[in-house]
Amino acid sequence: MGRVPTPVDLIVPLKAPRAGKSRLRGAVDDAVHPALVLALASDTVAAAVAVARRVVVVAAEPETVTPLKEFGVEILAESGPGDLNSALRQGELLLRADDPAAVIGALQADLPALRPADLTAAIAEAPGRRAFVADWAGTGTTLLLSAPGGSLDPWFGAGSARAHAVSGAVALRAPAPGLRRDVDTPADLAQARDLGLGPATAALLGEREQPQRGGR
Numbered sequence: 001m002g003r004v005p006t007p008v009d010l011i012v013p014l015k016a017p018r019a020g021k022s023r024l025r026g027a028v029d030d031a032v033h034p035a036l037v038l039a040l041a042s043d044t045v046a047a048a049v050a051v052a053r054r055v056v057v058v059a060a061e062p063e064t065v066t067p068l069k070e071f072g073v074e075i076l077a078e079s080g081p082g083d084l085n086s087a088l089r090q091g092e093l094l095l096r097a098d099d100p101a102a103v104i105g106a107l108q109a110d111l112p113a114l115r116p117a118d119l120t121a122a123i124a125e126a127p128g129r130r131a132f133v134a135d136w137a138g139t140g141t142t143l144l145l146s147a148p149g150g151s152l153d154p155w156f157g158a159g160s161a162r163a164h165a166v167s168g169a170v171a172l173r174a175p176a177p178g179l180r181r182d183v184d185t186p187a188d189l190a191q192a193r194d195l196g197l198g199p200a201t202a203a204l205l206g207e208r209e210q211p212q213r214g215g216r
């Protein structure tokens with residue numbers, strides 16, 4: 001009999017949509033910006049729940065992200081000063097208390113072209129090791145995975161790919177294009193569109209979901 005894979009629980013950090021993704025402003029009318037940020041997060045968590053056992057959104061303002069509940073995610077109110085790595089550690093504490101042996105992952109919320117197969121490929125390459133997926137530019141991080149039962153030790157922020165490597169995490173090589181294509185700027189959004197946007201972002205931008213996406 002094959003080995004039963006260790007369950008993976010994911011943390012998705014999220015600012016209030018009106019405050020987040022400031023570098024993306026201008027991609028749509030200002031009044032629509034919060035809806036766009038929420039659509040990016042919706043497509044991200046839709047793929048995440050297809051793969052992970054649990055998905056916990058650690059939200060700076062939980063009341064602004066309640067539509068995400070329709071995907072089956074849990075929403076945890078961020079406590080403390082408002083800092084990405086603190087928010088991730090807060091999610092990690094919750095998940096680790098519930099399962100001392102699980103793999104815990106931190107997934108950015110700005111991945112509208114993410115497919116379940118991207119996540120599956122990254123997770124399959126990582127077993128037993130703390131590991132990360134660098135963004136398309138190679139400088140940021142879109143996914144950080146703990147070893148089973150291990151610490152997440154998040155170093156998100158500018159240059160986080162290098163920081164995660166220096167801290168001992170293994171850089172995963174899976175192409176996982178939708179997982180690497182984070183959306184910080186309008187140009188990133190155009191690149192994600194070329195890969196194939198998820199339904200929420202496509203609908204918001206008035207496009208139909210591209211037929212080549214599949215996997216949802």
Ligand SMILES: Nc1nc2c(ncn2[C@@H]2O[C@H](COP(=O)(O)OP(=O)(O)OP(=O)(O)O)[C@@H](O)[C@H]2O)c(=O)[nH]1
Nearest residue numbers: 013014015020021022023058060082083084087109
């Ligand atoms: N809960 C929480 N999430 C955060 C915090 N800072 C960043 N995030 C989330 O972490 C992810 C990655 O952050 P960035 O890509 O830098 O996004 P951002 O800060 O919204 O974007 P910019 O304003 O353009 O810098 C996004 O999903 C953010 O919503 C924080 O202090 N608390």
Ligand SMILES: C=C(OP(=O)(O)O)C(=O)O
Nearest residue numbers: 140141156157158160184
């Ligand atoms: C916080 C991060 O995201 P970005 O660089 O996209 O702001 C990161 O990659 O660590």
